[in-house]
Amino acid sequence: MNDDVNLLYTDVETALRESVSDLLTARCSPEKVIAVFDGDREIQPKLWRSLALDLGLAGLLVPEERGGAGASAREAAVVLEELGRFAAPVPFLTSSVIASAALLHAGDDRLLATVASGERTAAVVVPFSTAPNDLRPTVRADGQGALNGRVTSVAGALEADVLLVPVAAQDGVELHAVEAGAASVTPVVSMDMTRQLADVDLDAAPGTRVVEAGGDTAVRGALELGAALIASEQLGVAQWCLDTTVSYLRERTQFGRSVGGFQAIKHRLADLYVTTESARAAARYAAATAADEDSDRHVAALMAKSYCSEAAVRAAEECVQLHGGIGMTWEHPAHLYLKRAKADQIALGNPQAARRQLGELVDLPMPPAGSTA
Amino acid sequence: MNDDVNLLYTDVETALRESVSDLLTARCSPEKVIAVFDGDREIQPKLWRSLALDLGLAGLLVPEERGGAGASAREAAVVLEELGRFAAPVPFLTSSVIASAALLHAGDDRLLATVASGERTAAVVVPFSTAPNDLRPTVRADGQGALNGRVTSVAGALEADVLLVPVAAQDGVELHAVEAGAASVTPVVSMDMTRQLADVDLDAAPGTRVVEAGGDTAVRGALELGAALIASEQLGVAQWCLDTTVSYLRERTQFGRSVGGFQAIKHRLADLYVTTESARAAARYAAATAADEDSDRHVAALMAKSYCSEAAVRAAEECVQLHGGIGMTWEHPAHLYLKRAKADQIALGNPQAARRQLGELVDLPMPPAGSTA
Amino acid sequence: MTTEETVRADLKERVDALLTTHDPATTDQLVFLRAQFDAGLAWVHFPEGLGGLGLPRAHQTYVNELLAAAGAPDNDPRRIGIGLGMAAPTILAFGTDEQKRRFLRPLWTGEEVWCQLFSEPGAGSDLAAVGTRAVRDGDTWVVNGQKVWTSSAHKARWAILLARTDPDVPKHAGMSYFICDMTDPGVEVRPLRQITGEAEFNEVFLSDARIPDAHRLGEEGEGWKVANATLMNERVAIGGNAAQREVSMIGFVANAWRTRPELRRPEAHDQLTSLWVEAEVARLSGKRLRQKLAAGEPGPEGSGMKLTFARLTQQITGFELQLLGEEGLRYADWTMTRPDIVDFTGRDAGYRYLRAKGNSIEGGTSEILRNIIAERVLKLPAEPRADKDIAWKDIPR
């Protein structure tokens, strides 16, 4: 536990946020994001190119000497807050956070460097619901090293040029890189189409082993970092929901009064504000401890995933409810955030799973089921 | 599951409620009940005598041919609603419900008849927190049949003339009757002094075996009936809290307005009303299925204990909060209901324990703890 | 025989007579339903001559059982829910004799589908703020405005319509209630797509739509009173159908837990059983309320059932998606369709989660229902109002 950790935003982080926000304001309108749900993914490649290459976010977490921008989890968290605020359909979390973190364990930096430069996009091939402590590889290598198996509901696979596949081997888990073209990647109709999933089938697919027996450590660490930082995305979702609802209710009148002036509504929004600020503390702590490789980062990640998952869902649900009918329409962007929040809640281990694992870490273990008469 | 069950109050039940309510209004003032917390139990014996003898409630649940009034769990539930509404410090639940239900299993009706007549008061000697499926007798009989052992936190023991002690025997549990004078009964400073607990020590105490090997069935059934009917007491607690809070807030002004007119308060009271009415449905169902010996009574009891426990605590907590400072004072009766509600929640199996057991009954079992990777 | 037994014997006789003259096996459905209506066996609590026999509502269950046992057709009540649940009781309470004779029979048989034109973009919770104007032109009213959240509008022959007929009086006093012909050329229906991807509702644009004064329901200026009666019936209908244990959202979750042991997690058990208890207690509360109301009128207590129903449906479906884990990340289909009826069963958990969000908005938001309970049941003071005593046209908006 690190009690000197800075939970505020540094000037560098604030400047980064502004440049991301400016770009998204210009290029990521709600209309275009909503269109993604009808299969119109036109917005996606250009937006990602701008973020990855023009702003250099693709390699944000990769050290400069290994081809990246050399920033830390703190900066990545701020980027994710903004991506959450816009429900942006880009593979930053899957490629620049999770896949890059896994590739930091690779013996050879060539693949990492192409991902860090934004030239190629990568994805770790696990179901998006996988909790860091619950990795169960379903792909195996045959005698010739070709890969066989099926992995369902993979996030980032649709956008990926290269797939990083955890492979069950005799002495643990290995991580293999497979060209996307060598796999069958089938889009899945997803709750959150702004991060559309895919089913990945490997049928004697040629792969390159990038991490050997320590692959489980690499993937678990990458998923844990994903859990720590998706909390900031969830914070961004909650923030958008709170801000949008407050603005709407200040303007909306019913019964000749501003709806935002009704006390029951005010109290709910006050509670939501407190929840959102609490989520910010949790998300910042997870990002800061991850950045510092603080020994408390495992606790911090689970705590943030638990708290921010619930906060984002609650904020999105309140947003829909307090908008009334308009919040239930396809045209209003509220549903983008509800779907993102709900999917993020389930992603990378749901809150109950996170708390159960947290109990182990802080010596508050779940007892066996037999423990009553 | 009985879908024709009457969840309303019959005319007989309403008349019974009125007579109990009239007596309690006259004899059970908040001031006297508060005094019980300072050890002044003067109110207790006379009040119980009036209820037990004058109104004939002592043997309410005992068939007429066995010396009682021949009423059912439905009527007992209505009595408990009123006792809850007044936080009345009488042993109706412990003697007339739980102990009487256990004695219905006795081979010989003599003891039951004296309890049913109100002549003697009885108590089953288990910790008041014992869930029906969690009976663990700590008393043993020696070679001469004398009893040895200690049972802590027993409800009703202080008022009892005769103690019904579950005794661990070779082939199960037996129920022994012990004269109160033959045991050491030490009063316990209790959260709910209106149902003050006692620690019972038996040191070679002479007892009479009233139920042989089926004693566990008798005691478990009695505790289950207690759980089913304490729900009605909890409903009475919730009802008092709701009614009292609504009345107070209609009158109390702050900011030049009735506090009950502030929307946030109104909405909380509306929710509390809905919860209280739901608790009524749950409590009535538990009472009605117990009265009919319906096969769903086990499910109904656990459901009512779970729901009404939470409802009463929430109502009492809202009552204190919405009264503001005055609700925190010793002089205002709100605390009687908070303490009763909290103790009743823990009594006879807390809500989580009830739900876990319910899961077994409705084929929604708790899985073993090992069930994630 | 008790009175009860006499009534049942009489009903049995009437049903037998109907079945004798109209053998379900050989009779056209519509012919049978018309005959059922004419025999007073459509809704026995309606008056004689209007499809009923003036009996307590509860007896209809017995009639339906007898008819079902004989293989008789039904009127597909879910398809015509708005007609049955909202239009019919309102017409019965406020309609002229001629209106009752004209509208109730085809409404009940399902020959004519009904929809509801109440809500507007600027009049949601504050329904009395409706701005759709109806201006008298001799014996006809000319209507202009926009309505939203209209289910079945594209299938409907008739609508119940709330419109402003006098903007110069306070808002509650200036509305009237009409029966609007949905085939009128001034009525345009556009699908309104929801967060589920579907367009279960519509927007309806009224441009010089014409309504004969004979299709006014209740007095001019009495629209608010008539609309309130409609809404009370709606809320009872929405909150009241508790049916059997686990015949609600909790059934899906319980079934998943039972049949898919791999989904079970000890950390989810308390939430599962909490929701199970709440769902079952809600069902019992609904049963208790129906027992209470058996002979009476819908009262504000029904608002509590709708509150609970909405909250639980949302909580349970939200929990279910988490329980399903990976499967909860997937969705069946975002393609826009226009379903005839809302049916949660047979849909995937994702759809149910999203659709349930509407339960606390449609038919009175949960916020409005809490106001109603606080003011009408608990008799707490009303909200301070800025719009009560001034002309509708002068209210800020």
Added chain:
Amino acid sequence: MTTEETVRADLKERVDALLTTHDPATTDQLVFLRAQFDAGLAWVHFPEGLGGLGLPRAHQTYVNELLAAAGAPDNDPRRIGIGLGMAAPTILAFGTDEQKRRFLRPLWTGEEVWCQLFSEPGAGSDLAAVGTRAVRDGDTWVVNGQKVWTSSAHKARWAILLARTDPDVPKHAGMSYFICDMTDPGVEVRPLRQITGEAEFNEVFLSDARIPDAHRLGEEGEGWKVANATLMNERVAIGGNAAQREVSMIGFVANAWRTRPELRRPEAHDQLTSLWVEAEVARLSGKRLRQKLAAGEPGPEGSGMKLTFARLTQQITGFELQLLGEEGLRYADWTMTRPDIVDFTGRDAGYRYLRAKGNSIEGGTSEILRNIIAERVLKLPAEPRADKDIAWKDIPR
């Protein structure tokens, strides 16, 4: 050296000087504390000459560490919390030079205990409704009224008092703020027993109590402004002390779970860990808020901390009693006592459960705090007010 390092070096030097002239091992506690005050090491963020050095507040921690390491006595801050947390910042902000010189030193050293006379039976959440009257009599004010919820009143030498000096103007404008001598014969203190059995608070009856005008704090009629500054400081103090992980109510529960395996139940685990997460997130939020406010003033955001603190304390203690089962049915002692300070540690779970109920009432109810956040942070419209523009004496009550 950085500025930071320069400051710390300077403070080290000052502390060393104090320790040299006043060896803690041989110096009387009061003498030491007075010397510490005079050295500007009492509260470094106060001005020079008033116990401070005009430095940022955060540096006090460093000073306290140095002093503690040297075995120096402290001023038992919990015993004089109202003086330190409420009276002192208010005197600093609004007091005359003479008042600051007279009151701050003995306040800080603990020679003089302070209490607060704000709330009244009819003025709880609506503090601006205070009816205690102060009437001017030459250079003196004569005060009559009743105050409640006064902790330490029976130990206190001085009180901060809010009283009505002009009933003929709107309520917020007619109050003034005084320093009241608790030894005045017109002041009577009676213990006020609480639901815990204890009398932690008092009622204070003022009958022709006399206060010199020199003990008025702020201008006549400015009492509301001064009182608000006091309350902001109180809320920060109440919500802000997050300390280390598990140094709050959750620590008791975590400890029970760890050391008493027989209490562990799988069905309780998710609630346990939920509360643990919430407690730890609240602690981090407090830390974040303190980082934000490090150089600034208390703002409305602190209200959120107090809200969370109250809710969590109540939820955790409620859960703890259930976890303890049988033990939760027992209580330590209902005997009426008059404790000097409120201290949750070292008390049984039942006491903590009951006492925690006050956390959402004292120092601003949770309802009032939500209003404050909604209006001051989120800029939502204020409540309609019936009492703003009329004379206090004409407000219905």
